[in-house]
Amino acid sequence: MKGELLMEEVMLARIQFASTTLFHFIFVPLSIGLALLIAIMQTMYAVKKDEIYLKMTKFWGTFFLINFAVGVVTGIFQEFQFGMNWSTYSRFVGDIFGAPLAVEALLAFFLESTFIGIWVFGWDKVSKKLHLTSIWLVSIGTILSAFWILAANSFMQNPVGYTLQNGRAEMNDIVALLTNEKLWVAFPHTVFGSFATGAFFIIGVSAWNLLKKRDIEFFKRSINISLVIGMLAGLGLAFSGHSQAQYLMHAQPMKMAAAEGLWEDSGDPAAWTVVAKIDVENRESTGRIEIPYLLSYLSFSEFSGKVEGMNTLEAQMIEKHGEGSYIPPVKTTFWSFRIMAVTGGILLALGALGLLLSFRKKITTSVWFLRILVPAIFLPFIGNSFGWIMSEIGRQPWVVNGLMKTADGISPNVSAGQMLFSLISFSTIYTILGIVMVILFIKVIQQGPHEKPKADVAAKDPFETGGIDHAVK
Numbered sequence: 001m002k003g004e005l006l007m008e009e010v011m012l013a014r015i016q017f018a019s020t021t022l023f024h025f026i027f028v029p030l031s032i033g034l035a036l037l038i039a040i041m042q043t044m045y046a047v048k049k050d051e052i053y054l055k056m057t058k059f060w061g062t063f064f065l066i067n068f069a070v071g072v073v074t075g076i077f078q079e080f081q082f083g084m085n086w087s088t089y090s091r092f093v094g095d096i097f098g099a100p101l102a103v104e105a106l107l108a109f110f111l112e113s114t115f116i117g118i119w120v121f122g123w124d125k126v127s128k129k130l131h132l133t134s135i136w137l138v139s140i141g142t143i144l145s146a147f148w149i150l151a152a153n154s155f156m157q158n159p160v161g162y163t164l165q166n167g168r169a170e171m172n173d174i175v176a177l178l179t180n181e182k183l184w185v186a187f188p189h190t191v192f193g194s195f196a197t198g199a200f201f202i203i204g205v206s207a208w209n210l211l212k213k214r215d216i217e218f219f220k221r222s223i224n225i226s227l228v229i230g231m232l233a234g235l236g237l238a239f240s241g242h243s244q245a246q247y248l249m250h251a252q253p254m255k256m257a258a259a260e261g262l263w264e265d266s267g268d269p270a271a272w273t274v275v276a277k278i279d280v281e282n283r284e285s286t287g288r289i290e291i292p293y294l295l296s297y298l299s300f301s302e303f304s305g306k307v308e309g310m311n312t313l314e315a316q317m318i319e320k321h322g323e324g325s326y327i328p329p330v331k332t333t334f335w336s337f338r339i340m341a342v343t344g345g346i347l348l349a350l351g352a353l354g355l356l357l358s359f360r361k362k363i364t365t366s367v368w369f370l371r372i373l374v375p376a377i378f379l380p381f382i383g384n385s386f387g388w389i390m391s392e393i394g395r396q397p398w399v400v401n402g403l404m405k406t407a408d409g410i411s412p413n414v415s416a417g418q419m420l421f422s423l424i425s426f427s428t429i430y431t432i433l434g435i436v437m438v439i440l441f442i443k444v445i446q447q448g449p450h451e452k453p454k455a456d457v458a459a460k461d462p463f464e465t466g467g468i469d470h471a472v473k
Contacts, residue, residue, distance in 0.1 A: 012419040013085040027071030033198015035139040059449040089409030104148035112141035154182040192236030197380035199230035204377030231351030255394035261285040268306040270295035328396040336390035343383035
């Protein structure tokens with residue numbers, strides 16, 4: 001009975017961790033991507049002196065500010081659940097996590113917040129160069145935030161730079177933490193995913209307005225800039241994803257085997273599985289549709305080499321860590337990986353096709369393509385979410401790989417009822433925040449890039465006319 005209650009508490013704690021993190025992760029990539037694109041648009045205004053780029057900067061900047069504000073709130077709630085549900089885990093990794101999270105808060109987040117203030121309120125109070133610099137520093141700050149957060153997360157995937165003292169992991173090498181191989185394959189992949197998120201958000205909103213034949217020139221330029229960034233981000237995702245696959249082969253081979261539904265060792269060369277029916281009870285995968293040689297290439301960058309299966313790897317882990325089950329939820333890992341890969345491929349294809357149509361000056365008249373781009377807004381969010389699910393679920397049963405199991409990391413004095421109450425409370429707040437954000441986004445989209453008329457001031461360069469209303473409305 002006690003064991004059943006413990007498993008219920010572990011499951012509720014995991015559900016709350018997943019829900020808070022996934023919801024927060026909706027906003028983080030969008031902030032990173034939008035900040036970069038806004039900085040590019042304002043730079044184009046500074047160089048070309050074309051008023052339309054100023055309007056683009058302010059219009060898309062409104063979405064960034066709304067998203068950033070909601071993202072900060074969701075991040076605070078995410079911190080709460082660590083202390084509530086994962087106190088044992090927090091004590092174990094606190095010395096490791098303290099440094100990167102402190103730097104993220106004191107350097108990266110403060111950098112973002114400070115220069116967001118200068119950017120919003122400084123249009124008529126600072127020089128054009130300083131104002132432009134402020135939005136670039138905001139963009140750099142969002143990227144640095146991702147770096148420091150991933151530095152902490154990478155320790156969970158690949159513990160380095162630590163020593164075990166008094167039942168806790170204590171940092172003894174900050175350089176090892178910051179040069180963690182996991183960090184340097186995850187960071188580019190996350191950033192490129194964020195750039196794609198921002199780009200396809202602008203692409204989708206622009207496509208909707210072009211279908212409505214609203215502000216054609218404004219949204220045509222917005223979509224053209226974003227297609228370039230979206231295409232480059234898609235290429236970056238492909239190459240950085242390949243690096244991650246190679247990393248998994250030697251650092252987390254069980255995650256790779258689960259992502260392939262590979263129970264027994266593969267042949268040589270190894271084929272990549274497109275789809276399969278995963279039978280966890282009998283430990284087999286049937287009905288496989290495979291692409292010959294591809295898994296060997298993904299794993300070793302050559303068309304030869306075999307991949308160890310989960311049964312072999314579990315036997316090795318039992319020998320190293322003792323009796324137990326070391327196979328992660330295979331179906332979730334397997335399908336999450338494929339959903340992530342498919343969304344990335346679609347984004348890359350849409351970016352390439354969009355650039356081709358744009359080069360031929362047919363982007364505004366290709367109604368069928370614009371209709372596809374509108375729902376494509378959601379593709380990066382789907383890819384980001386399932387990529388995170390694959391990364392975290394594929395690490396199970398470990399909360400810190402090889403050091404602490406997930407079941408051992410929960411708070412010992414928090415009951416299942418208390419966890420359920422906080423889960424429902426957080427989910428309710430998140431639902432309200434999500435609805436508010438959607439309503440605000442829709443309102444901005446419907447209003448369009450037009451400033452409200454002034455009785456005595458024409459809509460000119462805010463540096464020349466003054467007034468915060470011109471800068472942020």
